[in-house]
Amino acid sequence: MKLRGLYAITDSQLLAGRFLSYVEAALEGGVTLLQYRDKSSDEARRLREAEALRNLCDRYKTQLIINDDAELAARLNVGVHLGQTDGPLSPTRALLGSKAIIGSTCHAQIELAEQATKEGASYVAFGRFFNSNTKPGAPTCSLDLLDQARKQLHLPICAIGGITLDNAAPLVAHGVDLLAVVHGLFGAESTAEVTRRARAFNELLKI
Numbered sequence: 001m002k003l004r005g006l007y008a009i010t011d012s013q014l015l016a017g018r019f020l021s022y023v024e025a026a027l028e029g030g031v032t033l034l035q036y037r038d039k040s041s042d043e044a045r046r047l048r049e050a051e052a053l054r055n056l057c058d059r060y061k062t063q064l065i066i067n068d069d070a071e072l073a074a075r076l077n078v079g080v081h082l083g084q085t086d087g088p089l090s091p092t093r094a095l096l097g098s099k100a101i102i103g104s105t106c107h108a109q110i111e112l113a114e115q116a117t118k119e120g121a122s123y124v125a126f127g128r129f130f131n132s133n134t135k136p137g138a139p140t141c142s143l144d145l146l147d148q149a150r151k152q153l154h155l156p157i158c159a160i161g162g163i164t165l166d167n168a169a170p171l172v173a174h175g176v177d178l179l180a181v182v183h184g185l186f187g188a189e190s191t192a193e194v195t196r197r198a199r200a201f202n203e204l205l206k207i
């Protein structure tokens with residue numbers, strides 16, 4: 001399966017009180033990957049919400065990815081996204097199996113992406129490209145890095161950080177396959193607007 005399209009990421013604060021309705025609205029507009037990102041330590045709620053998302057994703061034939069937590073991903077038989085301090089990639093690949101989608105945060109460093117490729121990542125993520133409401137302190141990344149990444153890497157490339165419909169086109173022009181978005185998608189005023197934005201992101205990627 002070619003990993004290309006909108007990569008929607010949940011945010012527990014932003015989606016409080018409208019979690020499933022907004023996620024379903026996004027899936028309605030077309031989502032290639034959906035990441036469950038919840039930085040709390042409420043294990044019971046995390047399991048409940050992740051299961052609900054897996055059921056929704058099954059209905060819409062979307063792939064669910066769990067942020068940070070390979071054990072939860074293994075329990076639900078879905079993919080995982082790992083940052084540089086979220087645990088080693090090779091054992092996670094062994095745990096989840098050869099078909100699982102595993103993403104790796106590479107900030108603005110091609111070397112990290114080359115290492116992730118060797119260790120079995122399915123895609124590499126670079127960012128942040130713009131000012132981010134969700135993670136303002138994330139290290140920054142430039143469009144030049146994408147040109148170099150496109151030349152050197154043979155994995156799908158994901159961009160993240162402050163991406164909106166107004167600033168995403170240059171990322172696509174510089175070779176990005178996956179647009180990972182929190183606020184630019186779920187910061188909408190209505191479910192209808194979430195669906196419209198999801199469709200518009202996919203149009204930018206021509207899928």
Ligand SMILES: Cc1ncc(COP(=O)(O)OP(=O)(O)O)c(N)n1
Pocket residue numbers: 007035037067068081082083084085086103104105125126158160180
């Ligand atoms: C698609 C994607 N890219 C990058 C990240 C950031 O991961 P990480 O650096 O581990 O930071 P947290 O999201 O865990 O705060 C991501 N989650 N998804």
Ligand SMILES: Cc1nc(C(=O)O)sc1CCOP(=O)(O)O
Pocket residue numbers: 105107126127128129131132133134135138139160161162163180181182183184
């Ligand atoms: C979770 C995350 N990681 C980033 C990185 O650069 O690694 S930026 C980011 C936040 C993405 O949310 P928004 O689309 O609202 O900016």
Ligand SMILES: [Mg+2]
Pocket residue numbers: 067068081082083086
């Ligand atoms: Mg992480």
